[in-house]
Amino acid sequence: MKIPVTSSRILMIIAGLLLxxxxxxxxxxxxxxxxxxxxxxxxxxxxxxxxxxxxxITAPYRAEDPALVPLQITSKFPQTKENFIKNIxxxxxxxxxxxxxxFDFTPESGKADIATRMRFNAYTHVRAIAETNDGxxxxxxxxxxxxxxxxxxxxxxxxxxxxxxxxxxxxxxGDKATLGQPNPVQLLISHPNITxxxxxxxxxxxxxxxxxxxxxxxxxxxxxxxxxxDIAISADPNLRFYFxxxxxxxxxxxxxxxLGNTYSASQAVTP
Amino acid sequence: xILLASRYLIWVFAxxxxxxxxxxxAEELSLKEIATxxxxxxxxxxxxxxxxxGEIANIGFIIGEHCIAVIDSGGSPYxxxxxxxxxxxxxxxxxxYVINTHVHPDHIYGNLAFKAVGVSFVGHHKxxxxxxxxxxxxxxxxxxxxxxxxxxxxxxxxxxxxxxxxELDLGGRTLRVTAxxxxxxxxxxSIFDTQTETLxxxxxxxxxxxxxxxxxxxxxxxxxxxxxxxxxKQVVPGHGPVVAAxxxxxxxxxxYLKRLQTEIRAAIKAGKTIEQAMNEIGQSMRPDWQLFDDxxxxxxxxxxxxxxxxxx
Ligand SMILES: [Zn+2]
Numbered sequence: 001m002k003i004p005v006t007s008s009r010i011l012m013i014i015a016g017l018l019l020x021x022x023x024x025x026x027x028x029x030x031x032x033x034x035x036x037x038x039x040x041x042x043x044x045x046x047x048x049x050x051x052x053x054x055x056x057i058t059a060p061y062r063a064e065d066p067a068l069v070p071l072q073i074t075s076k077f078p079q080t081k082e083n084f085i086k087n088i089x090x091x092x093x094x095x096x097x098x099x100x101x102x103f104d105f106t107p108e109s110g111k112a113d114i115a116t117r118m119r120f121n122a123y124t125h126v127r128a129i130a131e132t133n134d135g136x137x138x139x140x141x142x143x144x145x146x147x148x149x150x151x152x153x154x155x156x157x158x159x160x161x162x163x164x165x166x167x168x169x170x171x172x173x174g175d176k177a178t179l180g181q182p183n184p185v186q187l188l189i190s191h192p193n194i195t196x197x198x199x200x201x202x203x204x205x206x207x208x209x210x211x212x213x214x215x216x217x218x219x220x221x222x223x224x225x226x227x228x229x230d231i232a233i234s235a236d237p238n239l240r241f242y243f244x245x246x247x248x249x250x251x252x253x254x255x256x257x258x259l260g261n262t263y264s265a266s267q268a269v270t271p
Numbered sequence: 272x273i274l275l276a277s278r279y280l281i282w283v284f285a286x287x288x289x290x291x292x293x294x295x296x297a298e299e300l301s302l303k304e305i306a307t308x309x310x311x312x313x314x315x316x317x318x319x320x321x322x323x324x325g326e327i328a329n330i331g332f333i334i335g336e337h338c339i340a341v342i343d344s345g346g347s348p349y350x351x352x353x354x355x356x357x358x359x360x361x362x363x364x365x366x367x368y369v370i371n372t373h374v375h376p377d378h379i380y381g382n383l384a385f386k387a388v389g390v391s392f393v394g395h396h397k398x399x400x401x402x403x404x405x406x407x408x409x410x411x412x413x414x415x416x417x418x419x420x421x422x423x424x425x426x427x428x429x430x431x432x433x434x435x436x437x438e439l440d441l442g443g444r445t446l447r448v449t450a451x452x453x454x455x456x457x458x459x460x461s462i463f464d465t466q467t468e469t470l471x472x473x474x475x476x477x478x479x480x481x482x483x484x485x486x487x488x489x490x491x492x493x494x495x496x497x498x499x500x501x502x503x504k505q506v507v508p509g510h511g512p513v514v515a516a517x518x519x520x521x522x523x524x525x526x527y528l529k530r531l532q533t534e535i536r537a538a539i540k541a542g543k544t545i546e547q548a549m550n551e552i553g554q555s556m557r558p559d560w561q562l563f564d565d566x567x568x569x570x571x572x573x574x575x576x577x578x579x580x581x582x583x
Contacts, residue, residue, distance in 0.1 A: 064569035
């Protein structure tokens, strides 16, 4: 999996817009963008299996708010040293920037599940591609109709998100962690995640892109989940995932954005 | 090259649509005079689509001795022209102001019809930014869902941005325009006509049509507290009847929003996920509102993401 570098970003956005407009014209659950371009771009010459044994993706068929579409990716087996999911990449075919996020997992993750909220610009497939530790690729996909009306895939109150930018919270399912078991945890990151996409003819006050690019979660210095993210992640990025502590310790999140800002937060975990 | 070609085609399409509209007989836009010189066209409680062309909001105008102020220009370029034509039939007094109550398509897509020398566009100081951020997406949606092409020129930004309040003298009557903090959207304006004590709230007030939270739930509720104190005789909602009793008209919306707030706070406290909240909260309010299934879940999502941060 290659993360797009800045130099190719503009081209990717143009390509994405073209694909998106083509997709709009082709009614129905069209997969042209994936089959003709995206698959080769992100997974050149690799076989991808659409099996039911590795992962499942849950997204609403009708996206109520295109700025905030809940997405859940559920793995079908626990993470063990022998058998685990190394990475899950999320691609939203018809978004201006199809690459949405990439999550690296370890056996310490406990379970390679991830839930987050994303922006959807159009009627599109969203696909999660998992790479297991044997190097094989497995895919699950869902179709989402971004609903119309007055909504737009931005945030509703960017100023509020800006005012508390960099604030983070961990949320656990209770006050005690269960050792040796996957424990669910939620990480809330306040950041406006501005897409930078706008119509410059209207506004001379350009809002440049400003979004979270990386989230590293570790427990006692050992990686739990490392995430690369792009503009599809909703404002105030929210991640639900698992970690499997073997002792008391510190869960830590380190966040970077595209302007080079870094934020971190940690939370003591007690069994 | 392809980009250029398709842009050119959109222009040709837009021109064709405008020409064919001009040649066709304009549909009469029904208007009601709800107070002396205050005219309102009633919208419909429907999702914007190709049939209604997005012409779903209450729009209208107020006539002074020297000037007319348009309040919201319509949900399509056609409706903008139709409104302009109706105004011409009612009065020869010039249109001096077009006030946009906020960025939503059903309130601004008629703007271009009014653009002329001597016409000033009035909007919230954040309206230009909101238009710029939303326009790329809105243009695609207009094309795919409403059946017309929008050019960047259709998004006429305010030349009189309002940060607090602004008084507009129409001759013999003054309109007090107020910019609100984030509520329905982050760019809501209200208008108070001092002569008839009519309060025009745009989408700060929904009646019948379920309220749509596209700004801040908490912000909206605290604006409602402040609005209630305005000594108006009557109110024009953005969606609902052309006129309603004040402040009684606020009751339904306030109940709905308060219940969302209470139940979402409880869900967050109980450690529920946004998905659970969207499926569970407030379902018993369905009979009270039209378009409930189209907007209720999105309101929960928006408000949930806001209330997650309210203790900070
Ligand atoms: Zn509105």
